[in-house]
Amino acid sequence: MTVLAEKSxxxxxxxxxxxxxxxxxxxxxxxxxxxxxxxxxxMREGTLTPxxxxxxxxxxxxxxxxxxxxxxxGLIDLACAVEMIHAASLIIDDIPCMDNALLRRxxxxxxxxxxxxxxxxxxxxxxxxxxxTVAAAEGLSGNCRAQAVAELSAAVxxxxxxxxxxxxxxxxxxxxxxxxxxxxxxxxxxxLFDATIQMAALAADAPPVVRQKLRGFAQDLGxxxxxxxxxxxxxxxxxxxxxxxxxxxxxxxxxGAEEVHRRLQNHLQSAxxxxxxxxxxxxxxxxxxxxxxxxxxxxxR
Amino acid sequence: MTVLAEKSxxxxxxxxxxxxxxxxxxxxxxxxxxxxxxxxxxMREGTLTPxxxxxxxxxxxxxxxxxxxxxxxGLIDLACAVEMIHAASLIIDDIPCMDNALLRRxxxxxxxxxxxxxxxxxxxxxxxxxxxTVAAAEGLSGNCRAQAVAELSAAVxxxxxxxxxxxxxxxxxxxxxxxxxxxxxxxxxxxLFDATIQMAALAADAPPVVRQKLRGFAQDLGxxxxxxxxxxxxxxxxxxxxxxxxxxxxxxxxxGAEEVHRRLQNHLQSAxxxxxxxxxxxxxxxxxxxxxxxxxxxxxR
Numbered sequence: 001m002t003v004l005a006e007k008s009x010x011x012x013x014x015x016x017x018x019x020x021x022x023x024x025x026x027x028x029x030x031x032x033x034x035x036x037x038x039x040x041x042x043m044r045e046g047t048l049t050p051x052x053x054x055x056x057x058x059x060x061x062x063x064x065x066x067x068x069x070x071x072x073x074g075l076i077d078l079a080c081a082v083e084m085i086h087a088a089s090l091i092i093d094d095i096p097c098m099d100n101a102l103l104r105r106x107x108x109x110x111x112x113x114x115x116x117x118x119x120x121x122x123x124x125x126x127x128x129x130x131x132x133t134v135a136a137a138e139g140l141s142g143n144c145r146a147q148a149v150a151e152l153s154a155a156v157x158x159x160x161x162x163x164x165x166x167x168x169x170x171x172x173x174x175x176x177x178x179x180x181x182x183x184x185x186x187x188x189x190x191x192l193f194d195a196t197i198q199m200a201a202l203a204a205d206a207p208p209v210v211r212q213k214l215r216g217f218a219q220d221l222g223x224x225x226x227x228x229x230x231x232x233x234x235x236x237x238x239x240x241x242x243x244x245x246x247x248x249x250x251x252x253x254x255x256g257a258e259e260v261h262r263r264l265q266n267h268l269q270s271a272x273x274x275x276x277x278x279x280x281x282x283x284x285x286x287x288x289x290x291x292x293x294x295x296x297x298x299x300x301r
Numbered sequence: 302m303t304v305l306a307e308k309s310x311x312x313x314x315x316x317x318x319x320x321x322x323x324x325x326x327x328x329x330x331x332x333x334x335x336x337x338x339x340x341x342x343x344m345r346e347g348t349l350t351p352x353x354x355x356x357x358x359x360x361x362x363x364x365x366x367x368x369x370x371x372x373x374x375g376l377i378d379l380a381c382a383v384e385m386i387h388a389a390s391l392i393i394d395d396i397p398c399m400d401n402a403l404l405r406r407x408x409x410x411x412x413x414x415x416x417x418x419x420x421x422x423x424x425x426x427x428x429x430x431x432x433x434t435v436a437a438a439e440g441l442s443g444n445c446r447a448q449a450v451a452e453l454s455a456a457v458x459x460x461x462x463x464x465x466x467x468x469x470x471x472x473x474x475x476x477x478x479x480x481x482x483x484x485x486x487x488x489x490x491x492x493l494f495d496a497t498i499q500m501a502a503l504a505a506d507a508p509p510v511v512r513q514k515l516r517g518f519a520q521d522l523g524x525x526x527x528x529x530x531x532x533x534x535x536x537x538x539x540x541x542x543x544x545x546x547x548x549x550x551x552x553x554x555x556x557g558a559e560e561v562h563r564r565l566q567n568h569l570q571s572a573x574x575x576x577x578x579x580x581x582x583x584x585x586x587x588x589x590x591x592x593x594x595x596x597x598x599x600x601x602r
Contacts, residue, residue, distance in 0.1 A: 098421075124424075128453075128463070131453075134450075142442060142447045142448075156425065156429035157425075157429040
């Protein structure tokens with residue numbers, strides 16, 4: 001595991017280049033409008049404000065590890081679509097009737113900057129743009145684009161983000177078992193990771209058996225990610241409201257930070273095994289995953 | 302024109318059968334959940350409550366007029382997707398930070414029945430389901446499904462429903478020219494009619510030149526529809542809040558009801574010519590359109 005997590009100048013350079021390409025493409029998919037074009041401005045603010053870009057980077061790296069050509073013209077659009085869905089989900093989670101959050105990525109939340117009406121419309125337009133971007137991605141077969149839309153749709157809807165947010169709102173305050181919390185985490189996080197990885201596999205033309213195995217990778221990764229999010233909640237520097245989860249039943253509250261750290265590492269190791277099992281060509285995804293978590297965990301010490 | 306609008310027992314029977322098939326398919330695409338499954342219940346309430354079903358019926362009739370087989374397995378799913386998008390847009394238009402409406406289709410609006418958080422999540426899930434339903438529609442090529450997703454996406458986003466709702470919110474109270482009002486109406490209504498007709502044409506494998514001509518049909522139909530909506534606003538029996546547009550600059554306020562009636566008829570005639578120009582096979586779409594408007598206008602007398 002240590003080898004995979006080591007710092008490599010090549011990888012730093014590659015990640016920087018991928019990140020820059022992502023920012024450029026997001027900027028061109030969401031062009032600035034006139035001064036009165038508030039919905040467009042809110043979409044840009046919600047998406048282009050510097051973020052970790054974990055999902056789109058993961059999509060790009062996984063697709064290449066799975067054999068997709070790095071210069072595939074549609075790949076970056078799939079990655080941007082995932083980031084738009086993520087941005088839309090954050091805008092919606094933050095509005096007054098949901099978490100009523102004040103800060104996101106260190107800035108006032110979208111509804112505080114633009115009003116709640118514009119925030120909701122921006123989220124709807126981002127969701128819609130994401131589906132449209134996937135449907136029109138260059139260099140992919142119609143079947144591949146349609147399957148990618150179906151994957152994204154599953155990640156957003158009643159089996160994904162929407163249901164996760166609903167369970168969190170309605171049951172977060174109640175006393176829940178660690179299994180119930182894991183299920184909510186799965187809906188809130190793993191489903192979008194799953195769509196991310198499935199779209200990478202579709203772009204790489206991976207066979208169904210590989211795509212099925214990759215679902216296990218996404219599920220472990222999503223669980224690890226949500227555990228990290230729970231750990232980070234009580235620390236400053238996340239750019240979000242502190243203690244947003246205060247009063248909600250999280251795994252940190254239920255099991256303690258040490259046990260959550262242990263489970264997080266277990267999920268990471270399991271994710272690593274899943275990916276290694278189906279992909280012998282590239283190590284970029286596994287490198288990226290381990291380094292990313294190590295960096296994030298280091299900020300919590 | 303009179304011949305087209307005449308009552309035909311065959312058409313009544315056909316419409317009834319199509320409507321029943323639509324209701325059944327919507328019901329199975331949005332299955333009921335458990336008692337605690339409030340988002341699912343709100344999606345069903347927002348979609349299955351009896352409505353006019355104009356868009357999905359239009360899609361089914363236009364596709365068949367354009368040469369698509371009536372028994373095409375994916376056709377009804379495209380029609381249901383359009384109705385889901387429409388239902389989602391109504392839920393969002395009604396929430397407190399938008400129109401803050403109390404009634405819709407004669408019942409309490411979704412946020413009043415289920416809470417604003419559930420209403421927003423139900424709308425997001427309906428949008429997402431619509432895209433997923435199109436992406437997975439049976440018997441259509443991948444390319445056709447992907448193009449249909451792109452059409453729906455254009456109808457929802459910044460060139461469609463979202464921008465129309467934003468303009469209505471921000472500029473509805475100000476004094477606008479009839480051209481500015483027509484542009485907003487175009488965004489709010491014609492774009493979804495356009496996607497509806499384009500999906501019908503895609504299912505019927507219509508050539509690009511026909512699809513282009515059909516955009517003119519959808520635009521006239523959308524304008525006529527919005528004019529009817531403006532006329533209906535001041536009448537009881539619409540099932541919506543009365544005078545929801547009071548204080549907004551509508552064409553009725555600007556031009557008077559008589560001129561609006563005249564313009565509505567001009568748009569209908571223009572729509573009729575557009576459709577007749579590209580479609581010599583069937584008359585069902587044109588019959589349906591004229592009869593539908595005649596029936597609605599009769600309720601305003």
